[in-house]
Amino acid sequence: MGKNAIEIEGLKFAYGRNGVLKGVDLQVPEGSIFGFLGRNGAGKTTTIKLLLGLLKPDDGFCRIEGIDSQKDAISVRQIVGYMAEDQQMYGWMRIEQIVKWLASFYPGWDDKFTNKLLDMLELPRKSKVKTLSKGQNSRLALLLALGHRPKVVILDDPTLGLDPIARKEFLRYVIGLLQTNGVTVFFSSHLLYEIEPVADHIAILDNGVIIKAERTFDLRESVKKVVLSTSQKDFSKIEGLLDASKVGERVALSVENCTAEKINKIKDSYGGFVREIGLNLDEIFEAYVIGNRGEAAKV
Amino acid sequence: MIKPLIWKEWHELRWKMAFGCLIVGAFVLTGLKSRIFPDIAINIFSIVGSSLLMPLFIAMGLVAEERSNGSLYALFALPVRIKLLYVIKMILGAVVVLSPILVSLILSLLMAGGREESISDVIKWHVMGAHFSIVMFIVTVVSGMKFSSEAKVALTGIAWVGFWVLCVIIEVQMFFRYGSESWTMIITPWGFFELAGSGGFLPVFLFHFVLCAAFFLWGARRFYQLAGRQR
Numbered sequence: 001m002g003k004n005a006i007e008i009e010g011l012k013f014a015y016g017r018n019g020v021l022k023g024v025d026l027q028v029p030e031g032s033i034f035g036f037l038g039r040n041g042a043g044k045t046t047t048i049k050l051l052l053g054l055l056k057p058d059d060g061f062c063r064i065e066g067i068d069s070q071k072d073a074i075s076v077r078q079i080v081g082y083m084a085e086d087q088q089m090y091g092w093m094r095i096e097q098i099v100k101w102l103a104s105f106y107p108g109w110d111d112k113f114t115n116k117l118l119d120m121l122e123l124p125r126k127s128k129v130k131t132l133s134k135g136q137n138s139r140l141a142l143l144l145a146l147g148h149r150p151k152v153v154i155l156d157d158p159t160l161g162l163d164p165i166a167r168k169e170f171l172r173y174v175i176g177l178l179q180t181n182g183v184t185v186f187f188s189s190h191l192l193y194e195i196e197p198v199a200d201h202i203a204i205l206d207n208g209v210i211i212k213a214e215r216t217f218d219l220r221e222s223v224k225k226v227v228l229s230t231s232q233k234d235f236s237k238i239e240g241l242l243d244a245s246k247v248g249e250r251v252a253l254s255v256e257n258c259t260a261e262k263i264n265k266i267k268d269s270y271g272g273f274v275r276e277i278g279l280n281l282d283e284i285f286e287a288y289v290i291g292n293r294g295e296a297a298k299v
Numbered sequence: 300m301i302k303p304l305i306w307k308e309w310h311e312l313r314w315k316m317a318f319g320c321l322i323v324g325a326f327v328l329t330g331l332k333s334r335i336f337p338d339i340a341i342n343i344f345s346i347v348g349s350s351l352l353m354p355l356f357i358a359m360g361l362v363a364e365e366r367s368n369g370s371l372y373a374l375f376a377l378p379v380r381i382k383l384l385y386v387i388k389m390i391l392g393a394v395v396v397l398s399p400i401l402v403s404l405i406l407s408l409l410m411a412g413g414r415e416e417s418i419s420d421v422i423k424w425h426v427m428g429a430h431f432s433i434v435m436f437i438v439t440v441v442s443g444m445k446f447s448s449e450a451k452v453a454l455t456g457i458a459w460v461g462f463w464v465l466c467v468i469i470e471v472q473m474f475f476r477y478g479s480e481s482w483t484m485i486i487t488p489w490g491f492f493e494l495a496g497s498g499g500f501l502p503v504f505l506f507h508f509v510l511c512a513a514f515f516l517w518g519a520r521r522f523y524q525l526a527g528r529q530r
Contacts, residue, residue: 088369
């Protein structure tokens with residue numbers, strides 16, 4: 001088993017009485033691009049702030065590259081490249097000024113690499129930050145997160161507010177710059193189509209806990225939609241049923257760990273098998289997060 | 300680590316400092332040169348004006364401005380202790396708040412020291428102004444820390460001034476009704492003016508030193524809490 005770049009265990013956090021994280025457990029393998037999914041307000045940003053030592057957990061711990069985020073937050077921030085959602089930098093600084101300014105906080109800042117990135121990301125060195133477009137601003141934030149050659153990069157909804165073209169362009173840079181360098185990328189987003197082509201691992205955060213954490217490929221393989229033409233209404237006995245919905249005369253069942261054996265069992269129990277469909281990440285996420293599993297599986 | 304943080308704060312505050320020094324400097328220079336008013340009046344106008352407005356002006360921009368434009372969260376992500384960010388912000392802010400009073404003091408001493416007022420009186424007025432400025436600055440920054448609107452921070456500062464004015468009114472009422480000092484003046488940073496003559500200098504100074512220290516520490520805690528907040 002490979003080493004984990006990020007380890008989170010039993011993490012609990014509440015804003016006053018509002019419990020946001022209710023025991024998060026997560027392992028992020030070293031060198032992976034890890035998609036951290038959740039609806040708006042699910043606690044993704046809170047988890048990231050706890051990882052960076054910007055918040056104190058009520059219980060549990062998190063470590064990045066073996067360093068405890070609470071005990072040594074400064075060392076954690078030294079080895080992490082962080083890009084916040086809708087990150088704004090100092091508008092009065094010029095790009096070359098902000099790069100130089102930030103470099104003074106990181107002993108391992110790589111000037112050569114940063115210069116290369118400035119050209120690659122097409123950022124005008126002399127321009128003031130306030131004159132940059134949203135796309136350029138995101139690219140600058142990415143550059144600033146990478147300049148010290150971090151081992152772990154945390155991107156918190158990095159494409160928030162970007163138009164579809166700028167978003168695609170940004171993701172192209174992320175893939176190009178990070179996938180080949182062995183850097184661990186922790187990518188939080190609520191836009192699943194943005195995560196799908198990039199992430200090799202996925203975790204879904206819902207209601208304060210991780211409800212699923214798996215390799216993207218395995219997740220796609222294991223969750224299937226089974227379409228039946230049946231008059232039966234109660235499907236709660238199906239093991240791993242995530243969602244059941246009626247579409248006209250047919251019933252669509254989203255099932256996890258959907259092996260051939262399980263499909264045969266469904267066929268035998270309910271009859272009227274029509275077909276089995278693979279789901280995209282968007283549909284899988286929906287099934288896990290808003291699926292009417294268990295007792296509510298009556299359609 | 301400290302140098303780049305000072306550089307950043309200095310770049311953000313230097314124009315405000317220049318503006319404050321220019322206005323106060325021009326006023327003192329013109330007032331003392333033209334001699335339309337007595338020297339003491341010019342001193343009091345410049346001290347009261349700068350010790351009321353400069354702390355408000357600086358406190359408004361110190362945290363709230365960075366919160367509203369989102370840059371504060373980039374600052375928190377730096378590998379620097381959050382308390383250090385706070386201390387540097389407060390020290391640089393205090394220096395800028397005091398700078399117009401220093402300009403006024405230097406001009407007053409050079410142009411009118413010993414002319415109508417003794418040099419020690421000129422210094423005394425300016426020390427009182429500096430005291431008021433620092434108290435006003437610290438309580439405004441700290442009590443308005445969680446506002447991301449600069450206007451709300453300014454209103455917080457104005458509310459403090461209103462509270463202190465109320466203390467003065469109570470003090471005056473007590474004096475006229477019962478003929479005794481109530482020591483409510485100790486609460487206001489203007490207590491110096493009233494109590495300095497009756498041996499109250501030290502209690503006023505100590506009271507406000509403790510008050511400012513308590514607010515400063517509370518501010519460090521509130522600033523740290525901002526790191527975990529949304530914009």
